Amino acid sequence: MPDAGPDGARDNNLDYGPLGQSLGFLLRLAQLRSFATFYKDMGALDIRPGEMTLLMVLAENPGVRQGILAKALRIKRAHMTKMVHGMEADGLIARTVPEGDKRSVELWLTEAGRARIDAVRPDFGRHEAKATGPLTQAEAAELRRLLRRYVGFDVPADAGCDGGGMR
Amino acid sequence: MPDAGPDGARDNNLDYGPLGQSLGFLLRLAQLRSFATFYKDMGALDIRPGEMTLLMVLAENPGVRQGILAKALRIKRAHMTKMVHGMEADGLIARTVPEGDKRSVELWLTEAGRARIDAVRPDFGRHEAKATGPLTQAEAAELRRLLRRYVGFDVPADAGCDGGGMR
DNA sequence: CGGATATTGTTTACGTGTGAACAATATCGA
DNA sequence: TCGATATTGTTCACACGTAAACAATATCCG
Numbered sequence: 477m478p479d480a481g482p483d484g485a486r487d488n489n490l491d492y493g494p495l496g497q498s499l500g501f502l503l504r505l506a507q508l509r510s511f512a513t514f515y516k517d518m519g520a521l522d523i524r525p526g527e528m529t530l531l532m533v534l535a536e537n538p539g540v541r542q543g544i545l546a547k548a549l550r551i552k553r554a555h556m557t558k559m560v561h562g563m564e565a566d567g568l569i570a571r572t573v574p575e576g577d578k579r580s581v582e583l584w585l586t587e588a589g590r591a592r593i594d595a596v597r598p599d600f601g602r603h604e605a606k607a608t609g610p611l612t613q614a615e616a617a618e619l620r621r622l623l624r625r626y627v628g629f630d631v632p633a634d635a636g637c638d639g640g641g642m643r
Numbered sequence: 644m645p646d647a648g649p650d651g652a653r654d655n656n657l658d659y660g661p662l663g664q665s666l667g668f669l670l671r672l673a674q675l676r677s678f679a680t681f682y683k684d685m686g687a688l689d690i691r692p693g694e695m696t697l698l699m700v701l702a703e704n705p706g707v708r709q710g711i712l713a714k715a716l717r718i719k720r721a722h723m724t725k726m727v728h729g730m731e732a733d734g735l736i737a738r739t740v741p742e743g744d745k746r747s748v749e750l751w752l753t754e755a756g757r758a759r760i761d762a763v764r765p766d767f768g769r770h771e772a773k774a775t776g777p778l779t780q781a782e783a784a785e786l787r788r789l790l791r792r793y794v795g796f797d798v799p800a801d802a803g804c805d806g807g808g809m810r
Numbered sequence: 811c812g813g814a815t816a817t818t819g820t821t822t823a824c825g826t827g828t829g830a831a832c833a834a835t836a837t838c839g840a
Numbered sequence: 841t842c843g844a845t846a847t848t849g850t851t852c853a854c855a856c857g858t859a860a861a862c863a864a865t866a867t868c869c870g
Contacts, residue, residue: 503673509793542849557851691856
């Protein structure tokens, strides 16, 4: 077995084969590149993508319930608990228990949280503007449109959480 | 129905704000959906995306060096070590140290590994064919094309690891 | 040659995210 | 009303992936 047979692929160029057309594989690579770009552009501000997301969505939805937020961001409630506690410890967000339902928790930006997002927003804007890599602006716009459709943002009817339609 | 009132986004519909146009955020959601579909379609075969990827790429590149593989799949060598040792323990792949460079390791599919990939390939093909969610086939093809460009597969010249061009 | 430097895979410590079990609270139905 | 059931957030154990330090080997250059 150790013999290369049809001569092993010892060169530096690897053949992806059918994987190179796999949507899942391409999405994984794309996300890795996207995150790397984020850290390169925002690294100096010491902010993680998850924190950025939470701040932005809380700025738009003050008082949103923790579970709703987790569902919208597609992360599990267990993990949301950790993030929220961490950011509360950092003084960025506040948690309140509403009168109507003592199980739940509502989330709000603190003054420091609002200051934080105001501080990072410009850099995030610049990052987003140039985060299209080798794509033209038109291609980036089309990519965003297709991704929105793929994740179910712009699908016409219900399709709920798991449309799964294969058309 | 507590009625959200003027403040407090207590309803179940959350406003994503500018995040809804963020390429990074959309890519994250898309990858989550893609992986979920993978597990739904392939779950019965008890195979993870990483294992699938390794088997497929080793089928195309017998004898590839471990580090080359890690670089191509954009995972760190440390993690590659773990995966490879695990799959070797499962009898799916074999590791050989070449004469020319005793530091490196070459990877090969075992007979069991080839059997394994032959067993899962049909399901993977079916999965890929229908994994386009609400997208039409034409849209899915365009999405793949744009992702390939974004991750640098089809870029003409160098652009290396970090083209960063903003065009 | 032979010492400085680089590369390769491994180990260890750690961060991020999930699944399952759980306690507290809310809601539904006889 | 009150017992059964569902929901909400939390905790714990664990998978996945990374960063940094490391040992072994290879390469470069005086």
